[in-house]
Amino acid sequence: xxxxxxxxxxxxxxxxxxxxxxxxxxxxxxxxxxxxxxxxxxxxxxxxxxxxxxxxxxxxxxxxxxxxxxxxxxxxxxxxxxxxxxxxxxxxxxxxxxxxxxxxxxxxxxxxxxxxxxxxxxxxxxxxxxxxxxxxxxxxxxxxxxxxxxxxxxxxxxxxxxxxxxxxxxxxxxxxxxxxxxxxxxxxxxxxxxxxxxxxxxxxxxxxxxxxxxxxxxxxxxxxxxxxxxxxxxxxxxxxxxxxxxxxxxxxxxxxxxxxxxxxxxxxxxxxxxxxxxxxxxxxxxxxxxxxxxxxxxxxxxxxxxxxxxxxxxxxxxxxxxxxxxxxxxxxxxxxxxxxxxxxxxxxxxxxxxxxxxxxxxxxxxxxxxxxxxxxxxxxxxxxxxxxxxxxxxxxxxxxxxxxxxxxxxxxxxxxxxxxxxxxxxxxxxxxxxxxxxxxxxxxxxxxxxxxxxxxxxxxxxxxxxxxxxxxxxxxxxxxx
Amino acid sequence: xxxxxxxxxxxxxxxxxxxxxxxxxxxxxxxxxxxxxxxxxxxxxxxxxxxxxxxxxxxxxxxxxxxxxxxxxxxxxxxxxxxxxxxxxxxxxxxxxxxxxxxxxxxxxxxxxxxxxxxxxxxxxxxxxxxxxxxxxxxxxxxxxxxxxxxxxxxxxxxxxxxxxxxxxxxxxxxxxxxxxxxxxxxxxxxxxxxxxxxxxxxxxxxxxxxxxxxxxxxxxxxxxxxxxxxxxxxxxxxxxxxxxxxxxxxxxxxxxxxxxxxxxxxxxxxxxxxxxxxxxxxxxxxxxxxxxxxxxxxxxxxxxxxxxxxxxxxxxxxxxxxxxxxxxxxxxxxxxxxxxxxxxxxxxxxxxxxxxxxxxxxxxxxxxxxxxxxxxxxxxxxxxxxxxxxxxxxxxxxxxxxxxxxxxxxxxxxxxxxxxxxxxxxxxxxxxxxxxxxxxxxxxxxxxxxxxxxxxxxxxxxxxxxxxxxxxxxxxxxxx
Numbered sequence: 037x038x039x040x041x042x043x044x045x046x047x048x049x050x051x052x053x054x055x056x057x058x059x060x061x062x063x064x065x066x067x068x069x070x071x072x073x074x075x076x077x078x079x080x081x082x083x084x085x086x087x088x089x090x091x092x093x094x095x096x097x098x099x100x101x102x103x104x105x106x107x108x109x110x111x112x113x114x115x116x117x118x119x120x121x122x123x124x125x126x127x128x129x130x131x132x133x134x135x136x137x138x139x140x141x142x143x144x145x146x147x148x149x150x151x152x153x154x155x156x157x158x159x160x161x162x163x164x165x166x167x168x169x170x171x172x173x174x175x176x177x178x179x180x181x182x183x184x185x186x187x188x189x190x191x192x193x194x195x196x197x198x199x200x201x202x203x204x205x206x207x208x209x210x211x212x213x214x215x216x217x218x219x220x221x222x223x224x225x226x227x228x229x230x231x232x233x234x235x236x237x238x239x240x241x242x243x244x245x246x247x248x249x250x251x252x253x254x255x256x257x258x259x260x261x262x263x264x265x266x267x268x269x270x271x272x273x274x275x276x277x278x279x280x281x282x283x284x285x286x287x288x289x290x291x292x293x294x295x296x297x298x299x300x301x302x303x304x305x306x307x308x309x310x311x312x313x314x315x316x317x318x319x320x321x322x323x324x325x326x327x328x329x330x331x332x333x334x335x336x337x338x339x340x341x342x343x344x345x346x347x348x349x350x351x352x353x354x355x356x357x358x359x360x361x362x363x364x365x366x367x368x369x370x371x372x373x374x375x376x377x378x379x380x381x382x383x384x385x386x387x388x389x390x391x392x393x394x395x396x397x398x399x400x401x402x403x404x405x406x407x408x409x410x411x412x413x414x415x416x417x418x419x420x421x422x423x424x425x426x427x428x429x430x431x432x433x434x435x436x437x438x439x440x441x442x443x444x445x446x447x448x449x450x451x452x453x454x455x456x457x458x459x460x461x462x463x464x465x466x467x468x469x470x471x472x473x474x475x476x477x478x479x480x481x482x483x484x485x486x487x488x489x490x491x492x493x494x495x496x497x498x499x500x501x502x503x504x505x506x507x508x509x510x511x512x513x514x515x516x517x
Numbered sequence: 518x519x520x521x522x523x524x525x526x527x528x529x530x531x532x533x534x535x536x537x538x539x540x541x542x543x544x545x546x547x548x549x550x551x552x553x554x555x556x557x558x559x560x561x562x563x564x565x566x567x568x569x570x571x572x573x574x575x576x577x578x579x580x581x582x583x584x585x586x587x588x589x590x591x592x593x594x595x596x597x598x599x600x601x602x603x604x605x606x607x608x609x610x611x612x613x614x615x616x617x618x619x620x621x622x623x624x625x626x627x628x629x630x631x632x633x634x635x636x637x638x639x640x641x642x643x644x645x646x647x648x649x650x651x652x653x654x655x656x657x658x659x660x661x662x663x664x665x666x667x668x669x670x671x672x673x674x675x676x677x678x679x680x681x682x683x684x685x686x687x688x689x690x691x692x693x694x695x696x697x698x699x700x701x702x703x704x705x706x707x708x709x710x711x712x713x714x715x716x717x718x719x720x721x722x723x724x725x726x727x728x729x730x731x732x733x734x735x736x737x738x739x740x741x742x743x744x745x746x747x748x749x750x751x752x753x754x755x756x757x758x759x760x761x762x763x764x765x766x767x768x769x770x771x772x773x774x775x776x777x778x779x780x781x782x783x784x785x786x787x788x789x790x791x792x793x794x795x796x797x798x799x800x801x802x803x804x805x806x807x808x809x810x811x812x813x814x815x816x817x818x819x820x821x822x823x824x825x826x827x828x829x830x831x832x833x834x835x836x837x838x839x840x841x842x843x844x845x846x847x848x849x850x851x852x853x854x855x856x857x858x859x860x861x862x863x864x865x866x867x868x869x870x871x872x873x874x875x876x877x878x879x880x881x882x883x884x885x886x887x888x889x890x891x892x893x894x895x896x897x898x899x900x901x902x903x904x905x906x907x908x909x910x911x912x913x914x915x916x917x918x919x920x921x922x923x924x925x926x927x928x929x930x931x932x933x934x935x936x937x938x939x940x941x942x943x944x945x946x947x948x949x950x951x952x953x954x955x956x957x958x959x960x961x962x963x964x965x966x967x968x969x970x971x972x973x974x975x976x977x978x979x980x981x982x983x984x985x986x987x988x989x990x991x992x993x994x995x996x997x998x
Binding site (some may be wrong): 044101145147148149150155191192194198199202203205206215219220221222223225226227228229230231232233234235236238239241242243247258259268282285286287288289291331332333336337340341393394395396397419424426427428429464465466467468469470471472473477480485486487488489490491492493495496499500511 | 626628629630631672673675679680683684686687696700701702703704705706708709710711712713714715716717720721722723724728739740759765767768769770771772812813816817818821822873874875876877878905907908909910945946947948949950951952953954958961962965966968969970971972973974976977979980981989992
């Protein structure tokens, strides 16, 4: 990786450096290095420069100049992609365009419950600003401290509250983006209804930077919940978890703020390997559910709802044991048991991660079949699925057997992924629920999204980005883009 | 309109008639006439044949054959477009492809709360089937008895419950469509999270038949509300209505099932001209709000919520008078006052309709400014706006002055629409909230959605339908499509 950085065409380099100055343009390898590898260290590329525009005007001029010179652009926000979606390839031809300086929260409107934020605002900063205005941005993902809103929308992030409020795409009511020719699509309208042509905002959301760079968005906010209850339940298996989800949903789907599944294997890793993480139940179980109910109303019967459903479930044996949080610190402790799953798995050795989804009703079949298949594939493998059961979205993660060489385990990563994905395919699911395709999963597109679907995507890509300069190598398998 | 029907190319005609038989293919002018005019009688076209496929396979073969012969296709469902979106042009070259025979409800899944319906199922039939399964399809529009699901999704219909559940696009979790080359895009996945490439489902929803023909959809259902309250309030003006909406929303936005505004002028037309429609309040007011609250829970404090917000509003003078429905028949009577607005206006003479939206906070400005402008434009004009205040979507309808010649009034339709739309534009609104563009409003696209937005739409259209055979003349002004 010590090869010299490929120079930009001189006229482009001088135009860019004149516009952006030293703060806005990084060219030294030591400065650009952090932008050329993903945080999982799956990919390490190179780039000709990192460009950091201060506003939409600069961003548009950057794109127009790069288009003129046929220089590829890799858009990057907080660089938190799970699939190498924001990492340049090894050619060194591309520029990385990072939105981190476009970080103003322009407006919070308490009447329309909307928030206008630039692409480089972190999700956490946007959440905090909403909270300080007495409102809530109901989008929560584990990378929220670093992930930037532009990337969050460009990858249609999901997370814990999708079960109640939808994915990032559904929370976005307005969007501005710089298109691959440098023109600006201004869709910054805060309208609940607007049937005037194609759904370009929705198309750009989730396009992973391959159709343009999102520069500003308008997000839909909600009032802060005034009542909230959180419970951890010990259960026998995923089938019991699904039945419990159905019991809550039959009462009131709009009260379910989060419904998370955790395996007994995963929970044991958390309590064994994370300082201060303890199970507040009498004994360990084969599986767990963390359920959060909430309402905007202070006088709402959320507590009664939780107690009544859990009471019935305990009585008929569906739930083995349960604990409700009685303070903010207990809320934090219970959520921590869920949030530390990834860290605990990392400490337990090498991991293979699958971010898959199936119809909600088929989650038990997924967990049962994929667990058996993985255990048969690699004896001693630790199967630790967890995640958003209420969305049918399970992070089907596998931890190496104790004592196995990590490299030997990781050498089987495609075997493991194929083993899980074959079952997901059979259950009419998706190989990527929240994380997107990036470069890690492009090879899966022809089999899973082939025929008219992939052909239509290719046509859209070709029509909007005929030069193929926007985030090349992402989403589409190499033949096309 | 008595010119002979333009013949299809003979090889195409014989292939189609062999496949479809007499039930599936209409060619006599008397049979095809109802399919060649819109119900508002704004447009009367001609067609070479009406094709009525029985299933997706037949639909796909029809499209492939038409593509081969460069024969334009006008998709049609219940023919309830407000904007001539399903009417062929006068050339007689096109075939109308009507989905009415594809009318099976294939499955209702009580575990995933989803429903698989073919394009030709009416919205009413889908609602009824959901209700019979103990569930609710939360989409309600005035044409629901005729409108078919394919068209409902293709035009991204809105209606009374959008304030709570979103537009048709948000209620659709899976979609199958026949693309302009006859290939079938199978996006019939019932997944809450699926980030594997571009949002083609969302793009096809709202594309008004210009990118393909929707053949089957999967809809998201909800449990039926177990508690529900409806109130009619007399208020001073739209500003008071907005304040009242804010008061309910501050308590609990998810309880607001509908929030409808009506003008005093419009209500007076209803009570004067509709048999049995009476105002259940002590005296007429300048404006009214119909608010419906609901919850999935039987034990929920919906009644308390309604009484507490209305009690405060009556006390501080925000609401002048109010009545709550105490029986199902009272619910029907109150909703009838709202639903008969269009019919009453029709009986009062010639109408000009504007389906516009603005940010919710700007509805009072819209109503105040557009009322004054229209009254200045045509003295004696009856300004009768009504609609979905909670979505910022007002049907800004104008009724001719009493005694004026209807034709003379209608001759001013563009003056009136321009007068209203100039104010909508100034308030950052949309010229079409729910009804789409069709052929009626194509001329507005360059000014309202020009630049990068319209250019991107054109590129997508060209890429997906390079022959321009899918619903030509819709959405795009003539120069392009």
